[in-house]
Amino acid sequence: MRLAVVAGTPGSGKTSVLMHTARALQEAGLRPAVVKIDCLWTEDDQRFSRLDIPVRVGLSKDMCPDHFSIYNVDDMLDWATAEGADILLNETAGLCLRCAPYPDRALAICVIDVTTGPNTPLKVGPLLTTADVVVMTKGDLVSQAEREVFRERVLEANPRSRIIEANGLSGKGATELATMIRCGPEAEGEMLLRHNPPLSICTLCTGELRVAKAYHRGVLRHLDGFMEYQGE
Amino acid sequence: MLLTILGGLDKDGRPEAVERINMVRGEILGIVGPTGSGKSTLIDDLEQFAQGDTSSRRKILIDGRPPEEAVRSDPRKKPVAQLSQNMHFLADMTVEEFLEMHAKSRGKGPEIVDRVVELANTLTGEPVRREHHLTMLSGGQSRALMTADIAAISDSPIVLIDEIENAGIKKQEALNLLAGEGKIVVVVTHDPMLALMTSRRIVMKNGGMVKVINTSDGEKGVFSDLLRVDRWLSTLREAIRQGEAVGAAL
Ligand SMILES: Nc1nc2c(ncn2[C@@H]2O[C@H](COP(=O)(O)OP(=O)(O)OP(=O)(O)O)[C@@H](O)[C@H]2O)c(=O)[nH]1
Ligand SMILES: Nc1ncnc2c1ncn2[C@@H]1O[C@H](COP(=O)(O)OP(=O)(O)O)[C@@H](O)[C@H]1O
Ligand SMILES: [Mg+2]
Ligand SMILES: [Mg+2]
Ligand SMILES: [Zn+2]
Numbered sequence: 001m002r003l004a005v006v007a008g009t010p011g012s013g014k015t016s017v018l019m020h021t022a023r024a025l026q027e028a029g030l031r032p033a034v035v036k037i038d039c040l041w042t043e044d045d046q047r048f049s050r051l052d053i054p055v056r057v058g059l060s061k062d063m064c065p066d067h068f069s070i071y072n073v074d075d076m077l078d079w080a081t082a083e084g085a086d087i088l089l090n091e092t093a094g095l096c097l098r099c100a101p102y103p104d105r106a107l108a109i110c111v112i113d114v115t116t117g118p119n120t121p122l123k124v125g126p127l128l129t130t131a132d133v134v135v136m137t138k139g140d141l142v143s144q145a146e147r148e149v150f151r152e153r154v155l156e157a158n159p160r161s162r163i164i165e166a167n168g169l170s171g172k173g174a175t176e177l178a179t180m181i182r183c184g185p186e187a188e189g190e191m192l193l194r195h196n197p198p199l200s201i202c203t204l205c206t207g208e209l210r211v212a213k214a215y216h217r218g219v220l221r222h223l224d225g226f227m228e229y230q231g232e
Numbered sequence: 233m234l235l236t237i238l239g240g241l242d243k244d245g246r247p248e249a250v251e252r253i254n255m256v257r258g259e260i261l262g263i264v265g266p267t268g269s270g271k272s273t274l275i276d277d278l279e280q281f282a283q284g285d286t287s288s289r290r291k292i293l294i295d296g297r298p299p300e301e302a303v304r305s306d307p308r309k310k311p312v313a314q315l316s317q318n319m320h321f322l323a324d325m326t327v328e329e330f331l332e333m334h335a336k337s338r339g340k341g342p343e344i345v346d347r348v349v350e351l352a353n354t355l356t357g358e359p360v361r362r363e364h365h366l367t368m369l370s371g372g373q374s375r376a377l378m379t380a381d382i383a384a385i386s387d388s389p390i391v392l393i394d395e396i397e398n399a400g401i402k403k404q405e406a407l408n409l410l411a412g413e414g415k416i417v418v419v420v421t422h423d424p425m426l427a428l429m430t431s432r433r434i435v436m437k438n439g440g441m442v443k444v445i446n447t448s449d450g451e452k453g454v455f456s457d458l459l460r461v462d463r464w465l466s467t468l469r470e471a472i473r474q475g476e477a478v479g480a481a482l
Contacts, residue, residue, distance in 0.1 A: 117323050118333070142322055143378045144314045144386060145334045148307055149323065152337035164305070170276065175285040176305065 001077055001085070003187035005069075005102050007092045007127050008111030013137035014091050015044045016168025017111060017177065022051050024178035025087060033085035035076045037069045038093045054083035066092060066099035067197060073103060077187060087181060098198040100126035103191040107184030109177070110161075111135045114142055114150045121153040126195040128154070133180055134161045137168050233257055233311075233389055234296065235416050237278070240289030242440030243270070248290075250434065250441035257389065260407070260417040262427050265436030271420045272317065274436065275392050278418060279314050280304065288439065308338070313386035315393045315410070320374050321366035327377065328362035331385070338385050351380035351409065355401045372400035383409045390416045397423035404429070404462070425462060428455040 008014050018034065025032045033054040036044040040059065048055040056079060060068035069092050080088040092101055094111075102108035110131035112120065115138045121128060128134060134154050139147045151163055162180065166173025202218030217231040235255045239248035255261055263271045273288055281292045281304045291298070294311075303309050323330055331345045345362065352360045356376035360369065369377065379401065382391065391410050396419070397403050403426060411417045421427050428451050435443045464482045471478050 115322050118325070140316070141318060143316065143318055143381075145330070145378065145381045146321060146323055148337045148386075149330065149333045151307065152333065162305075165307075170273075171287065172276065172280060 001081060001187050002087045002181065002184050003073075003077065003090065003103070003106040004087065004109055004181045004184060005090045005092065005106045006109045006111060007066075007101060007131075008094045008135075009097075009113070009116075009124075010094055012094070012111045012113040013135075013166070013168035014094070014111045015047055017135055017137060017166050017174065018089055018091060019047065019051060020168070020171035020174035021177045021181070022048070022053060022089060023171075024174045025181065026051070026053070028178065028182065030087055030182065031085045032087040032089055033080040033083050034089045034091065035079070036091045037065055037072075039065050039095065044091065054080070054085055060093070064096060064099065064197075066096050066101040069093075069101040070103075070193065070197070073191070088187070089181075094127070096198075097123070097125045097127060100130050100193075100195040102130055102194045103187070104194055105185045105187050105189070105191045107132055107181055108194065109133045109135060111137060112154070113138050114147055118146070118149045118153050121150065121157045124157070128161075129158045130194040131158060131161055132184075133164060133177065134158065135164045135166045135173065135177060137166055139165050140167055140169070233294065233416065235278075235390060236293040236296065237274075237441075238291040238293065239441055240284065240291070242288075242438050244438065246440070248440040248442075250444060253434065253441075253444065255416050255418075257414040257416055259432075260411055260419060260430045262430035262433030263418065263420045263436060264422065264427060264433050269436040270439040271436050272394055273439065274434070274441070275314070275316075275394050275418065275420060278390070278392055279312055281310075311388050312390045312392060313382045313388040313410075315375075315378055315382055315391075315396065317394045318378075319371040321369065321377075323366055325366060326362065327360065327364045327366060327369075330366055331381065334381065334385055340385060344384055348377070348380045348384045351383060352376040355379055355406050355409070370400075376401045376406075379406050379410060383412065387412075389414075391418070393417065393419040393421075395420050395422070397421060397426060425455070425458045428452070428458065 006014050022032045034048045035056045036042055037058045045055045045057045108131045110128045114136050154163055164173045164176050202220055203216050208215055219229055221227045237253045239251045242248055263274055265271055277286055277288055277290045278292055281299050282290050283298050284291050328345055331348050332342045335344050349362055356372045358373050360373050360377055396406050427433055432444050432446050434441050468478055
């Protein structure tokens with residue numbers, strides 16, 4: 001079983017690119033399955049189900065969607081195996097720019113929308129910097145010069161990444177991405193995360209609603225960047 | 233350099249009537265056809281050196297062979313510059329900052345910025361300046377800048393152009409600037425003047441290349457008439473802009 005984790009900000013084109021990619025994988029004789037993780041609601045499963053491949057949704061509700069994604073990797077792989085798949089495509093919610101839900105023995109794919117401007121690659125953080133493949137979408141909406149400047153910025157943020165200029169509408173780049181997924185690592189043995197998720201051990205995590213500073217305990221960071229432990 | 237298009241399938245999956253087109257340096261080739269007939273798709277196939285892996289199943293060869301993988305995937309090795317149908321920049325920065333970043337990505341120094349701005353100003357009546365914000369430029373200014381950027385910074389042997397006529401820039405000057413010396417130029421156009429500046433034009437229908445028309449001597453005669461009409465129109469336009477009465481007929 002191979003695992004590809006596809007992350008990227010909401011609306012960046014993950015599903016559009018994955019639909020074309022899944023079709024290219026099918027044409028190459030492989031059996032992809034898809035799990036979409038989101039927080040509250042998604043219609044991506046309906047879009048994927050048009051492809052006639054196993055599709056499943058996981059909603060994280062109160063949990064951080066990326067933490068949820070990581071916690072459920074084993075279950076997702078077991079499900080995909082039971083469905084007779086040989087490749088699991090996991091589309092994440094992509095809401096948290098501090099989390100990067102990439103295990104080491106997975107192909108880590110970051111989908112990023114070029115229309116958000118050339119400073120975006122510097123803002124995205126570990127989602128981009130720890131990815132193997134960076135998929136640039138919506139290049140049809142900007143000039144070649146803008147795509148080239150964007151690409152340069154991606155390489156500044158992640159010099160090791162392989163960049164694919166894809167189009168979620170026409171399917172450009174899907175064959176190339178499918179090839180990289182086919183040649184990706186086998187998801188087996190003990191997997192490790194590439195990047196540690198953010199601290200989330202404070203009273204807010206356990207349901208405190210009062211805003212005033214006096215009510216909070218745990219590992220906390222001040223506006224000026226000072227970090228401290230408050231509590232017993 | 234020899235650039236070849238091997239025909240694929242039209243929208244109904246039928247083989248294209250035109251099976252093969254070869255282009256050499258110094259040639260300007262046109263693509264014509266109604267909206268939705270597949271002109272932009274053909275340009276995109278050329279841009280990505282399609283190898284039977286796009287919806288049209290066409291193959292694009294350089295010197296008779298598929299280009300190496302690196303040529304397809306690394307834009308620094310890709311011998312293609314493309315002016316697409318976009319009329320606006322989205323990056324929030326000044327003309328100068330942007331051109332410097334683009335020059336850097338192409339391994340060129342900041343001194344080229346002046347040249348790009350100068351070239352852009354030969355294509356549009358509305359001045360473009362270094363300190364202008366990209367997102368504030370008009371459609372004409374943006375297209376003039378994109379065109380000048382391609383001519384000076386992206387300077388590649390293959391140039392692909394998707395409809396420059398509606399951009400509000402001097403279209404003939406723009407095409408000449410992009411064609412430069414000894415390039416292969418492919419231009420999508422509905423404009424009679426631009427279409428007749430090409431040596432041949434591919435006719436598109438239902439996603440397929442249905443025929444190729446060579447620009448005949450008769451058409452070249454039409455072109456010189458068109459040039460006269462075009463110059464006449466510009467003098468009229470200028471007279472009206474200057475608040476003068478319009479004088480002589482053609
Ligand atoms: N012009 C253009 N639009 C695109 C491209 N890729 C995707 N889109 C559009 O962008 C919108 C969002 O695409 P999705 O594929 O749903 O994005 P997503 O990342 O899966 O979104 P979430 O799952 O909600 O986070 C859709 O309207 C797509 O049609 C592209 O390459 N070019
Ligand atoms: N050979 C083809 N096979 C399948 N679909 C095609 C083909 N050529 C064009 N199309 C589709 O037809 C639509 C219109 O094509 P486009 O290239 O945008 O037309 P034009 O630029 O002439 O207006 C697009 O959605 C494109 O994907
Ligand atoms: Mg999606
Ligand atoms: Mg078009
Ligand atoms: Zn998180």
